[in-house]
Amino acid sequence: MSRPRDEWVRPYLRRYGKALALAIVLGVVTSLFACALMFTSGYMISLAAAVPLTVLALHVPSLFVRIFGIGKPLMRYGERLSSHDWVFRMMSEMRRKLYLVLARRTSALGDGAGQTTLGQVLALLTDDIGHVQDLILRGALPLVCAWLLTAAVLAGCGALSWQLLAIMAATLVLAAVVAPLVSATASRARIMAAANAQAHLYDELTDDVLGLADWMLSGRHDDYLHRLDDHLRIRDDARASVRAFDRRLRLATQVLFCLCTIGVLVWASCVFCDGASGSSLLATIAATGSENAPAYPPNWMAAFVLCLFPLMEALAPLPDAAQSYIAQRGALERLNAMSGTPDRTGAHDAAAPHSPDETRLAPRSDSSPHEQHTEAMLPACPAIELRDVSFAYDDGYPIIEGVTLTIPFGRTLAIRGESGAGKTTLAKLIYGDVRPSAGEVRVGEIDPTTLGANKHTLIGVLEQQPKLFDMTLRENLRIGKPDATDDALRDALHSVGLTDRFERMPHGLDSRIQEGAFNLSGGEAHRLALARLLLADAPIIILDEPFAALDAATEQMVLDTVMRVFRGKTVIAITHSPTTAAAMDDELALTYGMLNCNP
Amino acid sequence: MLAIACAFAVGLGALCTGQAIGLAQAIVGLWNGEGLSGQAVRIALFAICFIGRAALSNGEEALMDAFARRTSKNLRQQFLEALWRGGPTLVHEQGSAACAADAVEGVDAVEDLVRILIPKMANVVVIPLVVLACLFWLDWVSGLIALCCYPFTMLLMRLIGQSAGAEARRRYAQFERLSASFVDIASGVGTLNAFGATRAFAERIFAVSERFRELTMKTLRIAMLSTTVLDLFATLCLAGVAIMLGFRLVDGAVAFFPALASLMLVPEFFKPIREYGEDYHATLDGTAALTSIRSIVDRAGTPAKDADARACVSERFEHARARVEQLIAEPGIIGIMGPSGSGKTTLLAQLAGFSQADRMRHVAYIPQAPYLFRASLRDNIAFYRPNANEAAVRDAIVRVGLDGLLAQLPEGLDTIIGDAGRPLSGGQAHRVAVARALLDPARDLWLLDEPTAHLDAQTAQDLIARLLPLMRGKTVVVAMHDDAWLPHVSEVVQL
Secondary structure: OOOOOOOOOHHHHHHOHHHHHHHHHHHHHHHHHHHHHHHHHHHHHHHHHOOOOOHHHHHHHHHHHHHHHHHHHHHHHHHHHHHHHHHHHHHHHHHHHHHHHHHHOOOOOOOOOOOOOHHHHHHHHHHHHHHHHHHHHHHHHHHHHHHHHHHHHHHHHHHHOHHHHHHHHHHHHHHHHHHHHHHHHHHHHHHHHHHHHHHHHHHHHHHHHHOHHHHHHHOOHHHHHHOOHHHHHHHHHHHHHHHHHHHHHHHHHHHHHHHHHHHHHHHHHHHHHOOOOOOHHHHHHHOOOOOOOOOOOOHHHHHHHHOHHHHHHHHOOHHHHHHHHHHHHHHHHHHHHHHHOOOOOOOOOOOOOOOOOHHHOOOOHHHOOOOOOOHHHOOOOOOEEEEEEEEEOOOOOEEEEEEEEEEOOOOEEEEEEOOOOOHHHHHHHHHOOOOOOEEEEEEOOEOHHHOHHHHHHHEEEEOOOOOOOOOEHHHHHHOOOOOOOHHHHHHHHHHOOOHHHHHOOOOHHHOEOOHHHOOOOHHHHHHHHHHHHHHHOOOEEEEEOOOOOOOHHHHHHHHHHHHHHOOOOEEEEEOOOHHHHHHOOEEEEEEOOEEEEOO | OHHHHHHHHHHHHHHHHHHHHHHHHHHHHHHOOOOHHHHHHHHHHHHHHHHHHHHHHHHHHHHHHHHHHHHHHHHHHHHHHHHHHHHHHHHHHHOHHHHHHHHHHHHHHHHHHHHHHHHHHHHHHHHHHHHHHHHHHHOHHHHHHHHHHHHHHHHHHHHHHHHHHHHHHHHHHHHHHHHHHHHHHHHOHHHHHHOOOHHHHHHHHHHHHHHHHHHHHHHHHHHHHHHHHHHHHHHHHHHHHHHHHHHHHHHOOOOHHHHHHHHHHHHHHHHHHHHHHHHHHHHHHHHHHHHHHHHHHHHHHOOOOOOOHHHHHOHHHHHHHHHHHHHOOOOEEEEEEOOOOOOHHHHHHHHHOOOOHHHHOOEEEEOOOOOOOOOEHHHHHOOOOOOOOHHHHHHHHHHHOOHHHHHHOOOHHHOEEOOOOEOOOHHHHHHHHHHHHHHOOOOOEEEEEOOOOOOOHHHHHHHHHHHHHHOOOOEEEEEEOOHHHHHHOOEEEEO
């Protein structure tokens, strides 16, 4: 089976190897201590029951009882804490990495096609990242610990007697290896079906919640309440049948444990009561005695039988562990598949981390040594040149054909044209989001697809639907310029005509912008985004149908502001609005990929 | 349900004492040199009890699974019903992501809570009692030691459990914030890319996540401490019983059989408590989810506050609203004018009557960017009238001028649109919403929010020319941002 190399868990296993080893060792020792406690207790009371005997004989066994009694819960506490801490650290790294992978696949300019949807992000967050945690804590770790425990126990049994080894090996291999495997294989399909239905449920519910207003207006109350029933039934039936299978498997395991107990009892009675032969070690043990407690081999019988119970308790949950391993591995595969897909330009974007060490770079990427172009090398007054550029998407239908165009630095240009005429594609070519299928694009003599994380210092974008974050006003503005002073922020707000609006807010720059900019009108959100762009101060600005939501008066006002503040810079506006187009130096009309210049 | 679980617990307790007695008798018999053949009955007793116990607990689980499934189904229905009553305002307050998470994973957590908690609660009370009775019968000193440990473990568990519970509730709130902030940042990833701020925000996500880890570890340290203390008590009690038995055996105060059986029963005495303790912090998620779901259900029951307090305090707004309410009694086109941010959208939302069910059936609300469902084009258009026939749907499509689009679609009316489906332009989405309104003749109050805002003058005029005949006989309220609609409206209300 050739699967892509795992990029999500493996690197961290190595990085946090010591913590992981500690968790595993503690896990195995915990189980061994539990067995040892029952073993010594059983031996001790058998010993005590044998007469003649003095109290002194109990001293050593009772000391061991106390050591194992106190040691076991402490070991367990240590194991649980260290494994959880380890996994949570890994989760933090994975969230950051997931985010960077998302970033690699998304652009500011765009029609939304091929971008990650809200439902998918939620699935990635709750189903996948969150469940990788379960994959390790509930799946992999218990299995590894149980196998090591099995190995340790079998080694011990082997040293004592081959009959005991045979009984224990049969039981332990069935319980620790076969049962989990059977459970995982038998339930795999049903677990996948349940997970699939669960993903559907998430998508549909997100759809319902976002379209709730329309549902209410439709008055289709019962449809709304019951349309998820099918997916729910599929999922719940699958889960129920998995659980039913588990129950049968558990019963079978218990029968096995019962037989094993009886087997060990019979073996012990043969060896210790009837004096059947065993290894020399066994003979030594059976003959152990002192003047306080003369050797009496049947004392060991209870010890061997009783220490089986904690062992069974440790192995019983393994089929569940195997199932959660199977269930959660899908999440890991989805993550790997996602990071394996090529990025937008097909070029190796420097923002894409391929090892966890790379993700630990300085917060601002400007200083990254991986960049092909450092900030100092970027031209201050870049001209834009397109030489005989054509572009077609994968399906081959050409969007842009043979466009040659030079935009000197400082010119302002409107790109007009009908929907689908290629306006956004032209902007994407200049922005370096897509690579031309023929010809070349140069921004200040640089191929814009190689700009990587420095792109923003050269080209700024005002989007169609600007995204404002659920953070304070200050934080939203500082995305444009992280070290901007409050005065600079206020100046920017003033330039876009938002001073009045935010002086009315009780917390000023600390006011919170709600999800989806719900407490701002469309025009205000746009103006706020413009303020952010002003702060970023790039020499080239692309406006992607920026003023569509503004009324004519406001459009004129903001447009005046744009022309004033961006004076001396290159401004490229994709627009429908004649007002905006008229304010630019040049106007380009695109008709299905062909250029008509009306200077 | 609890009574049934208790009956099961009595059975389980009886079987586990039987198992211990059978095995202890067999070992003692062998130890006395009675030979294997004499132990067959005792070994059979052990085997029957051992397997019977597993079978019985399987039966109980099957029963509880079915019960939990019914419970969670009801709860999910209640939650969806609450969203319906609370409307978009409630969803915006809670965050759409949090609502979806509550309805899927939240309800699942409650289901687990019901399935796990009821049998374990019954076990924790009943099984120790049965075992204790047996212990007193076998050896009263061991019984006494176990009895003394019991209240202490319960008390400690309760104390620690309470503080862990408080921590977990805080953590749940933090988790909701974490996922909200992750989705918020992730959905703005294009913007952040454009500003070269991706890395800074990746660090931010890392920092939020690390804060979450620290908080979780704090909770776990306490929650797991409770299991550890329990474990410690159980093992110490076992050690204590073993040592006491040892010394009393030497004195001849107790015989071997009751001593061995007691030793086997002491772990069984603590096992249900330990299991309860181990699942306790897992069930905290369920409790926290239940609290969150309940709060939404309760909130939906109370009358909704006005979404935008800013608009409400304005006398001018109230005046305009009263005027529009008066005008919509008659068919005609009413325009609402006002600068960006003056509350046009808020006024339309109030007119749509998300708090008045009787009006909603007559309203078609067409926002600037209408929401398209992840469903076929047909289902999206027939949303208000799901049983409309194909001819009617096609007719509506032709009337809004989407026939060109339909011709391009490979699967025609069955093409999936919306989030993750075939992307439509803003103008096309808008036309889908108009077709939706058009298909249902009962929709006679149309609310349009700046329908021509995205368009240049010529396209806007074309759109108006196409919409006007469709609006004949309807009452239409248009929020306007410029003069394009002015010649066609019968009345203008200023905001």
